[in-house]
Amino acid sequence: MIDEQMLSDEIEVERYELFESLAYNFSFDRRDFIKAFGLGIVFIVPATRALAQQRGQGESGRGGFNQSLPNDIDAWIHIDEKGEVTVFTGKVEVGQNTRTTLTQSVADELHVPVSAVRLVMGDTDLTPFDMGTFGSRSTPTMAPQLRKAAAAAREALLAMAAEQLNVAAGDLRIVDARFLNHDKSKTLTLAEVAKGRKLVKVIPDNIAITQPKDWTIAGTSVTKVDAAKYVSGKHQYTFDIKRDGMLYGKIVRPATFNASLVSVDSKAAEAMPGVKVVADGSFIGVVAPDQQTATKAANAIAVDWKSAGQPSNKELFDVLRKPATNQRGGGGEGGGGGSRPQGSIADGLAAADKKLEQTYTVQYIAHAPLEPRAAVAEWNGDKLTVWTGSQRPFGVRTELADAFHISEDKVRVIVPDTGSGYGGKHTGECAIEAARLAKAAGKPVKLTWTREEEFTWAYFRPAGVIDIKSGVKNDGALTAWEFHNYNSGLSGIQIKYEIPNNDIRFHPSNSPLKQGSYRGLAATANHFARESHIDELAHAVNIDPLDFRLKNIKDERLRAVLEATAKAFGWGKSKPAGNHGFGLACGFEKGGYVATCAEIAVEPPSDKEDKANKRIRIVRVVEAFECGAIVNPRHLHNQIEGSIVMAIGGALFESIQFDNGKILNPHFAQYRVPRFSDLPKIEVVLVDRKDIPSAGAGETPIVGLAPAIGNAIFNATGVRLRSLPLAPKGLANQT
């Protein structure tokens, strides 16, 4: 288990989620905490990897505030004089319900109700540094850290309460935020213990945390924190923030990507009342007292841009096959990444009864979060505050500090719980634009991107080409596996199939479009290619696709989800009609195991669809998922369903169309996303493993659908589709 984790850490260096390494080494001072929080007790959680450097461990005493604290801190918890528990973490909430599950973990450990715990998230002035909310890391890394803090807090509070009550510490327990002795004759509230204290404690690393089998609040279906605010329209997203004297901004966008400015004439805009034009190099924007005027003014600016010719979808896969000469999408990974080859492909192919060589492709797709990028920027003297929806508040702080040549302590980034991200909100361009406008205006400025801007000027899930060469014996034993991924990435590239000869490689390319993280990263592309190919091999040797997989998979966790899905789906039953098809896929990524079965139907097109093509309707999807001990079954269920629905778009019809530096379909009317009418019957099987630490679950449930649908289409029609999206306009009638 440990070896496997280390291997996966090594191989899964995903270049699209790699950003600059940390330049920080803040030194915290106890006095800062006391100043920031006032009275009460603060528990500091040192970062796991920095424990060796830790100084000042343990209790400092009430007078010893000047002692240094650990430099790397994961989180802190404050218990104020009213007994209210506030947890500070740099993670952010973007709809994945991490606010709820982290709250559950703290409440569980502290023995207080969920309502007694409040999380302050993603505020660079209030929360400790955090790399970002991505990679399904909040549950496996942040939750245990917060649990440690809460456990230490519980023990320290018990000791303090025992002293106050003059009883033995062992005689006290915490029930519903109250300290009780054995016969309940002596009680204290959290507030009574915290009152008058001025204490900063660094939690010891060896503190034991509650194991999943003993969880009481974690592991249950706690309602989403702030749910009542959301259904009432009261939650304030970045889009909703208003500051005194705030102006509205609008950016003048280049005509194409990679364009340079030739000339600009902004006289007409400048003549508009209340309008200020900001031109700084190729940055051109306006501010105005209201959004309509800002938009009108921006449209009135005449700009000439020039750019060289740029590729389109037609040339995309030829471009991607050429080796990278630059690194786009965030540096790090060099060429030829992958795992160490095993055995010899030539030997494996020689030993095979059947050989297969196929190519699979994946188009760029857009995240299309329903809340487009937005930022409100405000300068107070030389201090900049920006509210923005980002998965990397501290990364955006760095971007802002760099852009304005100021130090990071002059920048505060606050991330309100955000209208989703799916990996699409790692960058701070909108924050920088708003801050530039606010600086020129001398007033707070709100900048909200339009849907067209979000579709055009954000970034995309990488397109990719995958070549697979393989060999199999007639008895179903896999003998060779050569896998080359061009551009889309490393995630999910590893195999769980037992293949003695394998060679798995990733080749970076010059991406024609700006690309970056997307829910599951390349795991969708790699699973689509692999699981389609495995299906082809199973058919090549006339073995049932489920039996074929089980024959070649030893991993018990993967077998368990495969078997659970197949059982729930009724794999092996006969199809309800000739135009229906069944498909199966399975996989592993980021500590999660997934298996997906799908039933599709090939039907005549509806009135709105292309008459030349048949319609693919997804009838039913069954997915089993296992990510260790389940923290919140209800929200896990919701994440899996949501992943399946989101996956339908990339599987069947989503694709960014581009030509010569322009996006051709930057609207929901042209870029189709899944809607109610695309909804299949979805059945989720949760596999709970209380004996295995919890992994994140926001991403991996997305990877199984596309190959399951492709395999189901083959089952229904005999036609093998090897490009995502599979049927953007339906299934061509000739097939």
Add this chain to the structure above:
Amino acid sequence: MAKVTSLNVNGRKMTVDVDSTVSLLSVLRNDLELTGSKYGCGEGQCGACTVLIDGVATRSCITQVGRAGGKQITTIEALAKDGKLHPLQEAFIKADAMQCAYCTSGMIMSASALLAKNPKPSREEIITGMNGNICRCGTYQRIVEAIQIASGAQAAGKYAGDARTNGQEVAS
């Protein structure tokens, strides 16, 4: 340019001073500070901006404010009465019918218009009636269930249980 100076919003007469061609969404959000209605696309394609005008679900982002003058405009802010959530709001919480919840206001307003017209819609009628609203997080199945709960067609809490299946049974 013609001006609009008053609007009937959530049962109250509100004073505004805006051009009649400005979008109703912009006036609600920026002038009246009713930010529960959301911008999602500005083209009437996603439904996040849905409000009721004389009871009819309307995309406020493509509705000029001049066309709403003299009519009754209802936004998400008016659904809860006397501190008590509307049955649809309760049902959305019960069914966990949201993730990032940016679409939720529009979903609930569209659903309230649907239920006003058809108090006991079938699953198919819900899907047809709600098809103009996008939930990018993909919680459609739960939203269908929430509407069914609010319509009294289904007991609440199908998802609320601790469905610890361990592969033994299907929880859907």
